[in-house]
Amino acid sequence: MNLNYPNGKKYKPKEPVTDIKVKNKKNGSYSNRGMTLEEDLNETNEFYRERKIAVIHKKPTPVQIVQVDYPNRSAAVIKEAYFKLASTTDYNGVYKGKYIDFEAKETQNPTSFPLKNFHQHQVQHMEEVMDQGGICFVILRFTRFEHVYLLEAKHLLVYWERMMNGGRKSITKEEIELKGHHIPLGFQPRIDYIKIIDTL
Secondary structure, eight states: OEEEOTTSOBOOOOOOOOOOEEEOTTTSOEEEOOOOHHHHHHHHHHHHHHTTSOEEEEOOOOEEEEEEEEEETTEEEEEEEEESSOOOOSEEEEETTEEEEEEEEEEOOSSEEEGGGSOHHHHHHHHHHHHTTOEEEEEEEETTTTEEEEEEHHHHHHHHHHHHTTOOSEEEHHHHHHHSEEOOBOSSSSBOHHHHHHHO
């Protein structure tokens, strides 16, 4: 199926991460689960919702279907589609009466997080959410080490501004460790970012 962005560029889906290793709580060993950051966050959000801790959902991206084939009466195959709008951030919802909005990204780069993973409209959206008093952040995963961090949007905006003014085009891992909050991977919930929000 051909899927295109509003500007006509071809959509290339993210390659699934297959080499993620997860620590087994019982014996301290690591097993290959092949879970992506999105899958881990979806499991975490389901855990929060089931226990009435928070209601956070992945935002659906509106798609305009252009061409559909009907190979037989009981099946339809979408051949071509376009994203109607540029997406903002990945997740939003509510926790203790506060609006939460965040983006989730992962990289295989071991020493820095490339800012090209973000887009201007996403950064602008985060700024607008903060202006309204919402809780806004990014969750970043370094897949090589299985290190996950919560970085408040206010810090991301500083690094974005630095890049826009001709500075480096990435955030170093040291900067993320300094300004961000490490989230140890757990069993249930997998990525307990609410615990970090409680400390902010």
